[in-house]
Amino acid sequence: MGRVQHKVAFITGAARGQGRSHAVRLAQEGADIIAVDICGPIPGLQYPAATPEDLAQTVKEVEALDRRIIAAKVDVRDRDAMKQAIDAGVAELGHLDIVVANAGICIGGELADITPEVWNETIGINLTGVWNTVQLTAPHLIAAGGGSMILTSSAAGLKGLPFLSPYVAAKHGVVGIMRAAASELAEYNIRVNTVHPTGVDTPMGAGDLNNALGAGIQNHPRIAPMFSNLLPVEITAPVDISNAVLFLASDEARYVTSLAMTVDAGNTRF
Amino acid sequence: MGRVEGKVAFITGAARGQGRSHALRLAEEGADIIAVDLCGQVDSVPYPMSTPDDLAETVKAVEALDRRIVAMQADVRDYAALKRAVDEGVAQLGRLDIVSANAGISSVGRADELSEQTWRDMIDTNLTGVWHTAKAAIPALKSGGAGGSMVLTSSAAGLMAMENIGHYVSAKHGVIGLMRTLALELAPHSIRVNAICPTTVDTPMIQNDATYRLFRPDLDNPTVDDAAESFLTLNALPIRWVEARDISNALLFLASDEARYITGVALPVDAGTLIK
Numbered sequence: 001m002g003r004v005q006h007k008v009a010f011i012t013g014a015a016r017g018q019g020r021s022h023a024v025r026l027a028q029e030g031a032d033i034i035a036v037d038i039c040g041p042i043p044g045l046q047y048p049a050a051t052p053e054d055l056a057q058t059v060k061e062v063e064a065l066d067r068r069i070i071a072a073k074v075d076v077r078d079r080d081a082m083k084q085a086i087d088a089g090v091a092e093l094g095h096l097d098i099v100v101a102n103a104g105i106c107i108g109g110e111l112a113d114i115t116p117e118v119w120n121e122t123i124g125i126n127l128t129g130v131w132n133t134v135q136l137t138a139p140h141l142i143a144a145g146g147g148s149m150i151l152t153s154s155a156a157g158l159k160g161l162p163f164l165s166p167y168v169a170a171k172h173g174v175v176g177i178m179r180a181a182a183s184e185l186a187e188y189n190i191r192v193n194t195v196h197p198t199g200v201d202t203p204m205g206a207g208d209l210n211n212a213l214g215a216g217i218q219n220h221p222r223i224a225p226m227f228s229n230l231l232p233v234e235i236t237a238p239v240d241i242s243n244a245v246l247f248l249a250s251d252e253a254r255y256v257t258s259l260a261m262t263v264d265a266g267n268t269r270f
Numbered sequence: 271m272g273r274v275e276g277k278v279a280f281i282t283g284a285a286r287g288q289g290r291s292h293a294l295r296l297a298e299e300g301a302d303i304i305a306v307d308l309c310g311q312v313d314s315v316p317y318p319m320s321t322p323d324d325l326a327e328t329v330k331a332v333e334a335l336d337r338r339i340v341a342m343q344a345d346v347r348d349y350a351a352l353k354r355a356v357d358e359g360v361a362q363l364g365r366l367d368i369v370s371a372n373a374g375i376s377s378v379g380r381a382d383e384l385s386e387q388t389w390r391d392m393i394d395t396n397l398t399g400v401w402h403t404a405k406a407a408i409p410a411l412k413s414g415g416a417g418g419s420m421v422l423t424s425s426a427a428g429l430m431a432m433e434n435i436g437h438y439v440s441a442k443h444g445v446i447g448l449m450r451t452l453a454l455e456l457a458p459h460s461i462r463v464n465a466i467c468p469t470t471v472d473t474p475m476i477q478n479d480a481t482y483r484l485f486r487p488d489l490d491n492p493t494v495d496d497a498a499e500s501f502l503t504l505n506a507l508p509i510r511w512v513e514a515r516d517i518s519n520a521l522l523f524l525a526s527d528e529a530r531y532i533t534g535v536a537l538p539v540d541a542g543t544l545i546k
Contacts, residue, residue, distance in 0.1 A: 179545065186506035186542045198531070229531075230457040236531045243528035252519035255469070255505075255512045255541040262535055266457050269450065269534040 002030025003250045008093045010034040010086060012076050012133055013103030015054035017202035018152065021238030022100050022245050023058050027067040029246060031098065034089030035059070036074035036082070042125070044107055044118050047207035068093060076103045076129030083136050096140035098249040099149040101133040101174075106204055108163050108212035110219070119166045126170035127177075134181050138190070146189030148249045151178050152241075153194040155267040158260065162223050163216030175260055182258035191257035193248050198264040199227075199235045230266025272300025273526045278363045280304040280356055282346050282403050283373030285320035287473035288423065290328045291514035292370050295522050297337040301368065304359030305329070306344040306352065308373070312395065314388040315375045316480035338363060346373045346399030353406040366410035368525040369420040371403040371445075376475050378484045381436040389437045396441035397448070404452055408461075417460030419525045422449045423517075424465040426504075426540040434484055442467075446536055453534035462533035464524050469540040470501050470511040506542025 009026045013019035014035035023033045039052045055071050062069040070092050072085040090096045104126045107118050130151055141147035156164055157171030175194055182192040199205060217224045244263045247253055262268055279296045283289035284305035293303045309322045325341050332339040340359040344351040360366050374396045377388055400422055411418035427435065428442030446465055453463040470476050477494065485500035486492035498510045520539045523529055538544050 182542060183506065183545050186545075187508060189507060191507070230454065231460060231462070231531060231533060232458060233531060240528075240531050243523075244532065247523045247528070252516075252523065253539075255507060255509070255516050255539050256520065256537070257507060257542045258545040259538055261532070261537070263529075263532050265531040266453060266533045269453060 005030030007097035009098035011100040015050035025242035033069040035071040046209040101130040122166035149192040196262040198267040275300030277367035279368035281370040285324035295518035302338040305341040317478035371400040392437035397444040426543040467538040469543040
C-alpha cells in the first residue's frame, strides 16, 4: 500500500526536472498523474527549454510504474488550456486529491539589466501560473472532500537572493497565495503548503543562468555567501524535493497546512 | 525496508502519549529505541503524570514490533541521569541517529498569578530539559560520523501567544531559539535540527479536568465536549484535536533520510492554528 495510493495528482512543469521527479515519486507511492508542461521555448530563458520528448519520457516513466498518466502540452498562463487539461484529466481519472504547482522559470541578472519582458515572463509563469493552478483545481478538491496543494516556492521566496529580482518577487508572492488559499480552503479540509528548495540538480542549473549569477557575484562579492548552504552540500537532488512533496501530499500530513517548508540545506538560515 | 531501518532513536517522555507514539512509529519503520521518562509526578502539574507501568507498556509495544528498546527512568531536569541513560542506550544498541526531545509538562495560570515554583518547573522541564537532551546526545551523534536528525517538540504556542500559559509559551518559544542555534552549530557535522509545533493533541496531557478548565474558564465543571468546542475554534481545519500519530508521522519524515537536506524548520502540525 503506497503512501498516496489511489490518489490523483495534478502537476505543472512535469516534463523534466523536479516536476518529473514529483510525478515519478508520487506514482511510486500509488498515485495517478495529470501532467502538464509548456514543452516549448520561452524568450530570454538562459537554459534549454523543456520539449515534448521530455514530457513523453515522464509519461513512459510513470507508466513503467503501472500507474495511469494523462499528459498535455499546456502553458500555465493560458487559463482556458489549463482548465481544459484539469477538467479532462479529472474526468478521465475520476477525482483530484493532490496539486503540485511546480512550473517555473529562473532568469538571472542584476536589477538594472532585467528587462520588462523578463519581469513579465517570470511573474506570468511563476506567480500568475500558480494562482491559475490553485484557482482552477480548487473546485475539484472541494468536490473530493479535501486535498493537498503544494506550491513550489524557493529559498528565494523567503530571502532576497541577489541577481534574481523577478524570481524573488514571484516566489515571495507564491507564499502569499499559499497563505491566503490555506485560510480560505481550510473549511473544505484542503491543505495548502509551500516547499522552498535551495539549488537543485536540474536542467535549470545548466547553461547561462549560472554565468549570469556568477557575473553578479563577481561584481558584488560581499553578498556571495547568500548562496551558501548551512549543511555541507553544494546541490540537492530532485528526489529530495519530491520526498517533501510526498509527505505534504500524503495523509501523514493531514493536519499540516499553511507551512512554508524549507528543503534548503539551511540556506535561508545561513 | 523501513524508512528509518537500522537507525537508533533516543526519545524522552516515551512512557505514553506522543513519546510512546513516536517510539512505535519509528520502530514500525525499523528503528531501535532508547526510551526515557520521569515516570513520576511534578507537584505543580495538575494532572496525573506517567508511571513505570506506562513505560513498561511502551517497551512491550516496541518489542512486539521485533525491535530492540532500552528503557530507563530518567528526569530531563537531571543532566547527569540523562547522560547516563543515553550512554547506556548507545552502549547496548551501538549507535545514535535520531533524537526526539519530547518530554514536557503542562500547567495553567495567568502570568501574575503563577507561583515561582510552577514557573521554574515549566522552564526546567520544557526548556532546560530539551537542552539537556541535546547536550547529552550530541557527542554520540557526532561520533557516529554519519550525521543525524534531532527533532525538538515545541508547540503552536512556541510561535504564538496564548493566554493563561505564559510559562509554557515562554519555554516553547525558547525551544525554537535553541533549535535554530543547534541547527547552525551542528550543520557542519551533517546533523539536522528541526522543531515540531503541534496544536492540541489527544493525549493525557490535554485530556484532563485542568486543561478543560483552561479552555472553558466560563464553566465550573467543563466536560471534554465543552472543551472540544473551544479546541475546535483554535484550529482552521474543522477538527477538535490531532492524534499523537500525526505528530509521529511528521517526526518520522524529519528523522528519515527523505528529509536529509531539511534543517532549521519549525514544522507546525497545527491544523492551521497559526494562521488564525
